[in-house]
Amino acid sequence: MGARVLVVGLDGADWAILDPLLAEGACPHLASVIEQGARATLRSTVPPITFPAWSSFLTGVNPGRHGLLDFVAWTPGRYDLRFVSGSHRRVPTLLERLDQAGLAAAAVGFPGTWPPPRLKQGFVLAGFDAPVAIGPGPDFAWPRPLYERLVRRHGPWVYADVDELKVGPRWYRGARRALLAGLRRKARLAEALLEERHWDLFAVHVGETDTAGHHFLALHDPASPRRPERVDPVAAGTLRDVYCAADRFLGRLLHAAGAEAVLVASDHGMVGSSDRVFHLNRALHAGGFTELRHPGHRARLGDGVRRALLRHLPARTKEWIFRQLRSTASRMERERRLGGVDLAASAAFSEETGYAPSVRLNVRGRDPCGVVAPDEVEGVRRAVSDWLLALRDPDDGQSLVARVDPREAVLWGPAVEAAPDLYLTLGRDRGYTWTLLPSAGPGPYVTRLEGRARLGGKGRGTVGVHRPEGVLILSGAGVDLPRVVPIWDCAPTLLELCGVKPPPGLDGRSLLSPACPQPAASTPAPVVPAQLRQVPPLTYGPEEEAVVAARLRALGYLE
Template identity: 30%
Template sequence: MSNGNDGLDTLLIGIDAACEPVLERLIETDSIPNLESLIDRGASGPLTSQIPPWTPSAWPSMYTGVNPGKHGVYGFVTFDGYDWEVVTANHVREHALWTLLESHDLTSVIVNVPVTYPADEIDGAIVPGFIGPENPKGHPEGILEEIREEIGEYRVYPNYSRGDDHKTDREKMDEYCALARMRGEAFRYLTGRFEPDFGFVEFQKTDTVFHEFEGDVEKVQRIYEATDEQIGRILEECEPDRVFVASDHGMGPYENYEFRVNEFLREEGYVEAVTGGKGMPSWNPIRNQLQAGDDETRWEPGTVERLAAKAASIGITPKQVGRVLRRVGLDSVVKRYVPSGVTRTGSEQVDFPSSRAYMRARTELGVRINLEGRDPEGIVSQDEYENVRRELIDRLSGVRTPDGDPVFGEVVPREEYFWGPYVDEAVDVITVPNEFDQFLSAQLVGTQFGPPTEPWNHKLDGLFVATGEGIDADADLSGAHLFDVAPTIMAALGVPHSDRMDGSVLPVVEEMGVEEYPAYAGDESTTRDDETVEKRLADLGYLE
């Protein structure tokens, strides 16, 4: 319960992709003294993430305490048949931690947590983060404008796009550090303004630095130093009684192969290919529309894209056009004449309605069966379903790299990882990369294996830290899971957790029991304001 003074009762610091291997190197160089102190004074250990261990699904699992089968978000995009759009908080169909706390008259301040736009209306404040718009309305109304009046500039995303060569790496890292500063300043201001019982602030560029700069040691160190500085200021000014640190997943090098799942499925007779249409699920084309001033969350090929698809059908591909332009010395205009939308529609891609099974998006970590009665043009009958699924599991389980190693550590039915009312929205077969050292791709590029598109990417083990008043610093955290964070935070605040949560209270705090909370009845629409975010999402390179 509230501690009765001006300090926070309980603080949760989210650090995207934080994990022991990364922090150990930073501790050796004295780069993160505040995080190091929290670790030394409390209980800490690996926090096993969920499947799939990617931001848009993992953070909702953390803040609801339930698996994706119960909250309904499996990746960056959600599907309507074979069509897709970027997820929002309206797709998260379970109560967030802060709404449950409010039922016990506990107030919250939430800053920059992914997939929190549109913001819940709570007693306190929410400034949405990643996958929200650049200028999220937040809660209460006008809170973002108030923050900017108080601290100056505040942005959700960097002021450049990934791959932008108009800024130097130093300038880009300056922007990374500026974003970390904005998170800290906004959180400190809101904590002073609302005096909440619970505070949750998330730092996201600690993940992006690995994707954009391929794990460059100096750049990783710089953003962690900036993040640690903000953590120190929050601890000093907000005076929390208890502090928790949690990450959504880990991060590490991918030193083996990229396996193109749909190429394998095509060779096995499951995937049919087509030129034309929208291409594989991605936010890239939506980003382009938004940069042009359009306010749409879906993308349909325009005249130029349709012409590109027609040209490809007679053998003239975007790659050929690009080669010709380069040959005559026009490299600088290749992107202008072969834009991403043209490349998408002019390239070979999965024909979803005609395929028996396929990978929709690589971050889903699995294969979807085109099932009759469930999918709009399903061609696998209900009677065939289990046989087809067993066959897929057997064939995928046997895939070996060119070196003879297994590509997958597990190939299992989705029920092994998902349960709840939204299981049918998941893939049918889960494909977990072997030790998360094989990079999966959904693209059709002609060959099954190649080097990883990204040499650094997500690992399964993140980080959990607990310290402060009433925390058992000697607690055994072995087996700690992402789903355990929400019930543990509730117990730390002296209230029972939800009976629908899949996690348990970790032994760092005393168990407060379980309570039946009202069923979730939120708005499942996907309305957005005039300033949407998809133009920024491709900058992290999660989808192809």
């Protein structure tokens, strides 16, 4: 029993957090894997967020080809949104390719794997896109009997979401306990799964590192502008303790798997956010590109009541509310992203998601209230880009926007047309990324979080935010990694480690050097074609959509 190749996905792990822990010997198992192989900076997708990034990790192609650009997708020809799942991915994952080659692959908890593919040899437990509220049930694992047997012995898998509507001292303590307990439970279940049979590839996702980074980075970093004046020492040590617990998790799996090769990767990195806020639609309004609606008294009152209720209601009650909302979950998200924009009068606008700063043009013939003529698109894109790059911090004159990329410069493939027209890289405020929050009507496009608002929570952004630079570690004699590795190189590398030749047509390439010993095989390694998946997308039902939306809110991705 055990595994030939072991993969551990440390969601949101960052070398800037990990390196000091390695230097003091606090993460010996990660240090051992590095010593037996090599390390690199992993370059994430654009945007560097969970669904696109892990899908590129699993498929070997960029988001423009696999099609998962965000947690939601726009309905063509409309301003409507729908929540998406792994069934919307257009390219097979390495799990399906290994299964087609007759090999046994197990993947536990990776986002973007619901519904689980019905592997003949393997096992998949879906990630947090599984539409269940308290851990996945048997419908979200394949094969079901194996998961049911594991649950009876070890309890269910738990997702790393924590309700962050009530940030404060008690919340920090409770979130810390939940994250550390979740890692211990996951280790027991993963060890039990490794005892079931010998796996050719065994991959486990750890979301606790990402959640801890989002909510505890300001407490970990003494210089953070979002650090509270009084810090509970136990809470301040949470990010460190979660990383160390993830290292112990890895150690247990190394012992149980006895793997020939080990790959540890994050989907993106993590950096602190500023207490200063950039309102992108207000900036576009100042440039004459966006017309904003003035929020009425009833809208402000309703939003305040909603936040107050959600702040004080128990988690199960909030879950029940979101279930009762049923088909309104996607409409609520659409209203949050677009409700403040007068679309009929706007040439461009932003959805103002903090995790993916971007701008969409409102194009005539493509969008229902299109303003920009098709032959004017390039000129308007250049004008928007020039305007944003010229914006300066009124305090120190530094750029608010460091870079603007047209979508075709960072994505390629059939899904590019569904992407925002421009992707932004925000500037830094004293070394911290600007906090991007929605524009509540016209007003200044630079504001500051005051008092308790600096701690984070709904409507305030998280204290830790994604950055493209992540973590990659690969063990093996002769492994020589380049300094920076695109995330889509991981899938072909893992295929080759399992003795399967990567198919032609992937964006990624195998990282195995000629000196790296190849897996012994009595027959030539099978080649699995790079065809598109022939599986129709599975749409969430109303209750399922509401549950997924609630989890994304708890994780801090949705307001």
